[in-house]
Amino acid sequence: MSYVISCIDGASRNTAVSDYSAWAAKQLAAPVMLLHVLDELKSQATTELSGNIGLGTREHLLEQLADLDAQRAKVALEHGHVMLQLAEDKLHKLGVTEVVQRQRHGELAENLRALEGDVRLAVLGLHGEASANTLQQVGSQLETVIRTVHRPLLLTPDTYSEPGSAMLAFDGSKTTQKGVEMLAQSPLFKGMPIHVVMVDADTANNWDKLKWAEQVLQAAGHEVVLALRAGEVEATLHQYQTEHNIDLMVMGAFGHSRIRQFLVGSTTMAMLKESRTPTLVLR
Structure with a gap:
């Protein structure tokens, strides 16, 4: 089945992504697939665990870092489910009847490439989560998506206005x-x-x-x-x-x-x- 793929992240601009996805779905008479991609989480700790620290202490710190990464991953997964559900609720209110949710790990471009057979149109915000507070900073993954995904891409601004021309x-x-x-x-x-x-x-x-x-x-x-x-x-x-x-x-x-x-x-x-x-x- 060919979907309008609505790419959801934590940026406040997702309101426009959902609105444009709903508009496109109704124009194309197509279902919507809500896609949220979790980047592979990397430990943010840069502590040097060598030097005079004893072996047992190093092992203890590494265990704590591993536990912290697991907690972050769990929170990110739960947050993603919440965002997807909120987006689905909004799409239903906008008149889209058929909506499915997908949450995946990795990079946005590689996931869209893997889904190409199901993509009729992909909808992405011009400003991603990392650039949500910077009006003239385009989403960091956008250029990679444009270069690698061979399906039509609708790149949306921060606010919605129904296209008439x-x-x-x-x-x-x-x-x-x-x-x-x-x-x-x-x-x-x-x-x-x-x-x-x-x-x-x-x-x-x-x-x-x-x-x-x-x-x-x-x-x-x-x-x-x-x-x-x-x-x-x-x-x-x-x-x-x-x-x-x-x-x-x-x-x-x-x-x-x-x-x-x-x-x-x-x-x-x-x-x-x-x-x-x-x-x-x-x-």
């Missing part, structure tokens, strides 16, 4: 053409006007590529707006989104050089740090 960052490559086809076929965007924006030279060839995208989306029933602008990719896309009050940014994880540079390089995180709206990354 979308914008596709388009470069005319085969990859972003596939993105156009995915948008046209997906019920996630049903009824939405879609802006297709290319940041490149104003040439007849580029306009031909944009008009192809327009035809595909219009055939699927979308209102379409085309734009071809010059400038730096990151700043130009943000400016266009702000000017037109667009709710949802859509981009492919790979494209030609200009788009690829900010999607898989250091500029990816810079772009996401400035985002105040959800971003859908297509793979």
Whole structure:
């Protein structure tokens, strides 16, 4: 079964993750899998247990550290169950009828990769638990997830607003053409006007590529707006989104050089740090 995977952690921003997960589940008519991943706990004690401390004392301290780690693991597990149940209760209130819970150990990216066969869409907060108090610090695991998980990712801001319009960052490559086809076929965007924006030279060839995208989306029933602008990719896309009050940014994880540079390089995180709206990354 294909799920909307809602990635839950201890950050206060989980309210938005749950809301966007509910919206996506209803749009896609899909069940939700709530996923909470427990990082492998590492002992936080750095005490040097050598020197003049006797063997018996060292053994005693090591036993205490092991007991402490076990207690931390138990508390983290129980806390995870509480968060998952609260999230499930909220999803039911938002009208999602089918919800399952999963709690796993390890790293988020490796767990999402293992679940890829069941993932229709993964929903993650832009700010993870470690960056919950820092507005422009993107979640530390997010870049790894973007690079390794080959399913669509909906990256959510801190607060929820139901999307009513979308914008596709388009470069005319085969990859972003596939993105156009995915948008046209997906019920996630049903009824939405879609802006297709290319940041490149104003040439007849580029306009031909944009008009192809327009035809595909219009055939699927979308209102379409085309734009071809010059400038730096990151700043130009943000400016266009702000000017037109667009709710949802859509981009492919790979494209030609200009788009690829900010999607898989250091500029990816810079772009996401400035985002105040959800971003859908297509793979």
